[in-house]
Amino acid sequence: MKFFIDTANLAQIKEAHDLGILDGVTTNPSLMAKEGIKGEEAIINHYKTICEIVDGDISAEVLSTEFNAIIAEGQKLAAIHPNIVVKVPMIKDGVKAIKWFTDNGIRTNCTLVFSAGQAILAAKAGAAMVSPFIGRIDDSNWDGVELIAQIANIFSIQGYKTEILAASIRSSLHIVKCAEAGADICTCPLDPILGMLKHPLTDIGLAKFLEDAKKM
Numbered sequence: 658m659k660f661f662i663d664t665a666n667l668a669q670i671k672e673a674h675d676l677g678i679l680d681g682v683t684t685n686p687s688l689m690a691k692e693g694i695k696g697e698e699a700i701i702n703h704y705k706t707i708c709e710i711v712d713g714d715i716s717a718e719v720l721s722t723e724f725n726a727i728i729a730e731g732q733k734l735a736a737i738h739p740n741i742v743v744k745v746p747m748i749k750d751g752v753k754a755i756k757w758f759t760d761n762g763i764r765t766n767c768t769l770v771f772s773a774g775q776a777i778l779a780a781k782a783g784a785a786m787v788s789p790f791i792g793r794i795d796d797s798n799w800d801g802v803e804l805i806a807q808i809a810n811i812f813s814i815q816g817y818k819t820e821i822l823a824a825s826i827r828s829s830l831h832i833v834k835c836a837e838a839g840a841d842i843c844t845c846p847l848d849p850i851l852g853m854l855k856h857p858l859t860d861i862g863l864a865k866f867l868e869d870a871k872k873m
């Protein structure tokens with residue numbers, strides 16, 4: 658399973674990259690706004706900087722919701738760097754746009770996916786990635802990881818090439834469960850990634866080894 662970091666914060670992107678396990682980055686309008694990125698020029702420059710830090714897939718989300726506007730915006734984003742993946746929402750014009758991008762050699766990540774039916778439509782349109790938001794599904798008393806498993810099963814039966822990008826990850830356990838359920842990629846904030854390092858027995862064991870090393 659590939660690891661993406663889900664943030665527009667450059668310090669966190671660098672920290673995850675320095676760990677040596679980072680395969681890409683996802684952003685969204687909320688994450689960009691959180692970093693105070695405003696206006697077309699600033700947005701484009703921010704994506705350029707991210708592409709300089711991480712040599713992997715960088716999802717850049719369109720803000721438009723109408724077909725022609727999505728195409729125009731997606732083309733601009735794709736022109737920033739070959740690693741840019743245009744992130745398109747799961748709406749009718751979004752699906753049409755994903756098909757257009759696919760036919761024109763531009764890779765897409767279909768975002769805001771909450772059902773297997775939506776994932777099938779995105780795959781049929783040729784999305785490179787589909788993003789089920791598992792944390793938000795859990796928040797509404799459904800099982801987000803179960804959706805990952807269902808989509809993985811369908812994609813395997815149908816032979817769809819679209820990668821399953823588990824998004825809206827809230828914990829280290831979510832990451833482990835998504836790996837188990839067949840996600841190809843998980844995108845998560847820095848904390849759940851760093852949380853995977855932790856185990857009290859590791860700390861106790863290391864303290865003992867270091868203590869005993871003094872007797873060597």
Ligand code: E4P
Nearest residue numbers: 663683684685793824825826
């Ligand atoms: C996916 O690409 C989204 O950016 C993200 O995972 C949404 O997560 P949230 O539900 O924590 O906002």
